[in-house]
Amino acid sequence: MKFSITLVAAALAIGVTAAQAGDFRTLATTPPNNVPLVVTAANVNADPMYLQTQAITRLSNVASGADFHVFTSIDYLAFARVSGVNQPIATGTLTLLDYVYTPNVVFAGSTKPIADLYDFVFRDSRDNTLVFGTRVRMGLTGQDFEAELNLFYRHGFQDGNTVFSAAAAWMSTGATDLKPTNAGRTASTVLTGAVIYDPDTVRFQSDINTSEGNPFSGLFLVKTNAASYAKEAGAVGFFQAGEENQPRIGNTYFGLVPVAAVPEPSTYVLFGAGLGLIALAGRRRGSKR
Numbered sequence: 466m467k468f469s470i471t472l473v474a475a476a477l478a479i480g481v482t483a484a485q486a487g488d489f490r491t492l493a494t495t496p497p498n499n500v501p502l503v504v505t506a507a508n509v510n511a512d513p514m515y516l517q518t519q520a521i522t523r524l525s526n527v528a529s530g531a532d533f534h535v536f537t538s539i540d541y542l543a544f545a546r547v548s549g550v551n552q553p554i555a556t557g558t559l560t561l562l563d564y565v566y567t568p569n570v571v572f573a574g575s576t577k578p579i580a581d582l583y584d585f586v587f588r589d590s591r592d593n594t595l596v597f598g599t600r601v602r603m604g605l606t607g608q609d610f611e612a613e614l615n616l617f618y619r620h621g622f623q624d625g626n627t628v629f630s631a632a633a634a635w636m637s638t639g640a641t642d643l644k645p646t647n648a649g650r651t652a653s654t655v656l657t658g659a660v661i662y663d664p665d666t667v668r669f670q671s672d673i674n675t676s677e678g679n680p681f682s683g684l685f686l687v688k689t690n691a692a693s694y695a696k697e698a699g700a701v702g703f704f705q706a707g708e709e710n711q712p713r714i715g716n717t718y719f720g721l722v723p724v725a726a727v728p729e730p731s732t733y734v735l736f737g738a739g740l741g742l743i744a745l746a747g748r749r750r751g752s753k754r
Contacts, residue, residue: 641680
């Protein structure tokens with residue numbers, strides 16, 4: 466942490482503005498008609514949402530197996546761009562808490578498989594927060610090589626009147642992983658033009674397509690201030706936006722969502738005791754009639 470402060474102070478002292486590169490970026494929570502999106506850069510060294518992967522531990526070392534794509538631990542580096550050079554500002558480790566693997570997902574109304582879907586929740590050692598992650602793999606045996614995935618959604622960032630914070634980032638877990646182009650709090654299905662704010666949804670835009678040589682997405686990450694998580698239907702989704710005159714179609718699947726803190730067992734005991742006292746008082750009032 467002292468090193469981070471020193472770097473930023475040095476950049477300011479010499480009159481150099483550090484580019485906003487390489488870290489989790491807070492997504493706007495105000496509801497304008499045209500939601501401001503965080504836009505990535507073609508050069509990952511100047512990409513505001515790109516985290517440099519330092520080391521990855523996987524569930525299995527068998528490269529061809531599904532378990533190989535489950536990341537149990539990821540060391541990452543966040544950085545600032547100063548005078549055209551990346552300067553480290555923080556390091557962290559994402560430790561896997563839970564995951565959902567869904568092979569051969571399909572578009573709604575179809576039975577033809579298009580991709581394998583991975584959904585994760587990690588704990589970030591940097592600030593002890595929860596980080597949700599999504600990744601897809603296309604082009605596997607029996608899957609539709611012409612399908613395209615343009616938009617990826619995470620739902621569950623609003624719980625009643627509570628709106629959880631959301632900060633987006635991405636990292637590469639392999640040489641063929643494709644980056645997102647932008648991220649924002651919207652459920653919109655359009656690629657260009659105004660997008661409507663949705664407090665419950667975080668959307669990443671990309672262009673995952675086997676026929677174009679981009680079969681795997683990067684690991685798309687959302688950090689939140691939620692205290693816990695749950696597994697729910699419709700937690701993650703994807704959409705084909707019809708860039709090559711394909712049908713505009715998508716689907717949602719079972720995955721992980723942020724939730725408020727789960728009460729401690731002692732809280733349930735006190736709650737139960739309170740209900741018992743209320744019931745006892747009711748019986749006493751009834752006996753006096």
